Amino acid sequence: MKGPQLLWRHWGALARRLRESKHRGLPALFSDFDGTLAPIVPHPGQARLPARTRRVLERLAALPGAAVGIVSGRSLADLRRRVRLKGIHYIGSHGEEWAGADGRRRVRAGAGSVARIRALGRRLEKDLASRSGVRVERKTVSVAVHYRRARPHAAAQARRAVLAAWKKHRRALRLLEGKKLLELLPAGSRSKGHTVEALLSRRAWAGSGGRPLIYLGDDVTDESVFRRLRRGDVGIHVGANLRSRAQYRVSSPAGVARFLERLLEVLA
Secondary structure (H helix, E strand, C coil), X not given: CCCCEEHHHCXXXXXXXXXXXXXXXXXXXXXXXXXXXECCCCCHHHCCCCHHHHHHHHHHHCCCCCEEXXXXXXXXXXXXXXXXXXXXXXXXXXXXXXXXCCXXXXXXXCHHHHHHHHHHHHHHHXXXXXXXXXXXXXXXXXXXXXXXXXXXXXXXXHHHHHHHHHHHCCCCEEEEEECCEEEEEECCCCCHHHHHHHHHHCCHHHHCCCCCEEEEECCHHHHHHHCCCCCCCEEEEECCCCCCCCCEEECCHHHHHHHHHHHHHHHC
């Protein structure tokens, strides 16, 4: 499979294509948060959106007819607190909760699913409390176990605990694997790809004569979006995963900020 190409080697052609498509409306711009807009940090609580990136996102969102969104595995409240931008779409918990540009919060999961997830979160916290480097993150509608900072033995124990919980409740839960983490969500929950696709289909963009989608992401969970991109859309992987389904790649969140600034020059 042909992997993503270095973006800057093809920027001239891509910029011309985006500039020529402006008569059909501005592209919808959606992006992952951690590892894409914000650098990866040792502890998720330390993640910050760089000021440079916030400024250019704010200017892109202010363009007439713009559609800007951020998609994350973080809870909606956490994501909004870290980004602090108005007039954009926030998708949290891999699509289980979201807020439109109007700011209204929506949640897909039912009360029963949320209660089950919360009970499992408490149990995993108790079972893994002594595992150094393992962190249990209890979100609104999911529970994630991070083991990026754990030694191999503790990481293996954490994985076994999550897999055992999932197998016991297989019909009610969905297992999602990301970078050094396992996450349990309600069964039937949507991937990032399903969620972005559904959101766009409800908006005027779907009938706007081929208005493209630009999506940026670094994680395996972002591949569900890249797989659904249509002809004319643009997928940008952040990092060195040469197996990504994205068309282009940049090396880091700093490269993302540079791309967004160049995109603003094209679209403004």
